[in-house]
Amino acid sequence: MSDIVNLNRFRKKKAREADERRAAENRLKYGRTKADKQRDRTARDRLARHVEGHRLDKEE
Numbered sequence: 001m002s003d004i005v006n007l008n009r010f011r012k013k014k015a016r017e018a019d020e021r022r023a024a025e026n027r028l029k030y031g032r033t034k035a036d037k038q039r040d041r042t043a044r045d046r047l048a049r050h051v052e053g054h055r056l057d058k059e060e
Helices: 007-030 034-053
Strands: none
Touching: none
16 A cells, blocks of 8 residues: 555645745855955945045035
8 A cells, every 4th residue: 555645735845845946046146145245345335435535526
């Protein structure tokens, strides 16, 4: 005799596994490390200071 399989439970388990695989792929594809975020933040701040330092003041 074979084991009885609850098809609903099997379907849900398969969907959860597929979702987890998709999430893992997206983390690799789109995820950014803390160091990446810090590097971008530092570059953005440095550029803002540079632009602000070269801004001309208009006095009327």
